[in-house]
Amino acid sequence: MIRVAIPTGRMLEQALDFLRNFDDRLLDEEKGRKLRIHGERFEVFLAKPWDLPLYVEERVVDLGIIGRDVIWEQEKNVVNLISLPFGYCKMVIAGYPYVSLKGNGKEIRIATKYENITKKLLENRWGKIKIIKLNGSVELGPILNISDLIVDIVETGKTLRDNGLEVKEVLFESSACLISNVVSFAYLRKEILSFVKEVRKLNDKCN
Amino acid sequence: MKRESLEKIIRRRLELWGYNEVRIPILYEDIWGKENLIYFEKNGKFLALRPEITREILKSIRYDKIPKRMFYMGPIFKLNGREVEENYQIGWELIYKPSLWRDVEVLLIIKEVFEDIGIDDYIIELGNTKIWDFILRFIKDEEKVKSLREFLVKRDYVSFLEKSDLSNSELKSEILNLFYYDSCDEDCVFLNSSLRDEINFLNSFKKLLVKLGFKEDKLIVNPALMRPYEYYDGIIFEVYLKNSKTSLGGGGSYIERNKYNELLYGFGFAFVEEKLLELVNGTFLEENIRYFVYPEEQFIRIYEDMRKEREKGIISVFIPKDEGVLE
Numbered sequence: 001m002i003r004v005a006i007p008t009g010r011m012l013e014q015a016l017d018f019l020r021n022f023d024d025r026l027l028d029e030e031k032g033r034k035l036r037i038h039g040e041r042f043e044v045f046l047a048k049p050w051d052l053p054l055y056v057e058e059r060v061v062d063l064g065i066i067g068r069d070v071i072w073e074q075e076k077n078v079v080n081l082i083s084l085p086f087g088y089c090k091m092v093i094a095g096y097p098y099v100s101l102k103g104n105g106k107e108i109r110i111a112t113k114y115e116n117i118t119k120k121l122l123e124n125r126w127g128k129i130k131i132i133k134l135n136g137s138v139e140l141g142p143i144l145n146i147s148d149l150i151v152d153i154v155e156t157g158k159t160l161r162d163n164g165l166e167v168k169e170v171l172f173e174s175s176a177c178l179i180s181n182v183v184s185f186a187y188l189r190k191e192i193l194s195f196v197k198e199v200r201k202l203n204d205k206c207n
Numbered sequence: 208m209k210r211e212s213l214e215k216i217i218r219r220r221l222e223l224w225g226y227n228e229v230r231i232p233i234l235y236e237d238i239w240g241k242e243n244l245i246y247f248e249k250n251g252k253f254l255a256l257r258p259e260i261t262r263e264i265l266k267s268i269r270y271d272k273i274p275k276r277m278f279y280m281g282p283i284f285k286l287n288g289r290e291v292e293e294n295y296q297i298g299w300e301l302i303y304k305p306s307l308w309r310d311v312e313v314l315l316i317i318k319e320v321f322e323d324i325g326i327d328d329y330i331i332e333l334g335n336t337k338i339w340d341f342i343l344r345f346i347k348d349e350e351k352v353k354s355l356r357e358f359l360v361k362r363d364y365v366s367f368l369e370k371s372d373l374s375n376s377e378l379k380s381e382i383l384n385l386f387y388y389d390s391c392d393e394d395c396v397f398l399n400s401s402l403r404d405e406i407n408f409l410n411s412f413k414k415l416l417v418k419l420g421f422k423e424d425k426l427i428v429n430p431a432l433m434r435p436y437e438y439y440d441g442i443i444f445e446v447y448l449k450n451s452k453t454s455l456g457g458g459g460s461y462i463e464r465n466k467y468n469e470l471l472y473g474f475g476f477a478f479v480e481e482k483l484l485e486l487v488n489g490t491f492l493e494e495n496i497r498y499f500v501y502p503e504e505q506f507i508r509i510y511e512d513m514r515k516e517r518e519k520g521i522i523s524v525f526i527p528k529d530e531g532v533l534e
Contacts (some may be wrong), residue, residue, distance in 0.1 A: 005424065075361075183447045
């Protein structure tokens, strides 16, 4: 039995539906408020998205389904096996239309939940940036004038538009990914790669 | 006692193979990496606590035509957030020109050490850096090659595929076959003959290890394996224990330039002792110890009895009997 963690929140239904393609028993399970669902092939655990990579790294579970944005941000020691056909979004720089991306030597204040990604991708670009770490509602950064720009994920861009902000640049595209613990990947290599093979077939159908 | 016993067993095994212990300073003057290092500044000179041992040893070794066998045990330091993390690194190196027996010898010692300490559930994952040298040769942009190598080390296959942005579909298909090697059966055919040769070499290396006593299920071939440090060249490997969360350690074949500007070839293995200590079964490490619990004034009378026990190889420890403390 492979232990898989899936994220609660916006991706939960999609992740569960995705796993149901490979484990019929999961169809019978009612989600309710259960945090553990027993299938025939998988034992599924529901985890908070930001905790999920840690569960995989610590080998509490063998596999995890999580957005690439979280994987990049946390840089946990896991195997990022394959991208999955759901959970699409974009990591963007956004701000008010009148704010320029040219630093002009001034310090640029960026509000974000993604401190590492922002540092990695933007520190060398402007030299001087100040990262303001927010845990949610990042759009408030420019609105309350505590930041010039924000770095965040967007799906449709509606929240940005509703708040008068616009996308300045797409940093990268993200989707759900299948990750594995490194030791599980060695010990369950055949099982995990056979699952990946089925996922690839499904991905091909979706494309 | 447990830690010392483990080191004693490893030291004994290495000595039986003709390996000698080397010791190097804990403070480094020549700093090769900056991240997570612990620095000191003295009279304008920067010193750092060593973050690992292997590389520093290699710098000081002279290359000659006969094999050099060495091992080391010692503390290493790094910053983990704001905490100073101290671990104990153990490793062994066989310095000699690239040869099959050299690589096999280092791996056989791992097997024998595991037998000595009673570990039978382990997996050694085998890779070959030449596979990726071949693939990355097709990418001309050096910066891109560097970041692709990093994705391989991090095992981020998704980012590798995205960043490589390969227009050559044949090459892309070969890369997918490498990443998902064990999932392809008859359909996993490597079209390029050089690539095929490197994969075949890796598989024949595994077969040789099986011939020399490794159980087949203890060895897996993962052509996608990559290790940090660019000095690796040839066979590389990672070692996993069943109940661990991460790899115990790893190593492989390398080419490194020493401080005399000579090329040094070798094959080695290193691991952090704490990771092994967490997992070994405590019972095998118990030494044969006899405690002599007597009143202090009887030490001289007891000394002769303890001496006889020690001659038999039994650890003998005098403990003064203090009524009210020890019964």
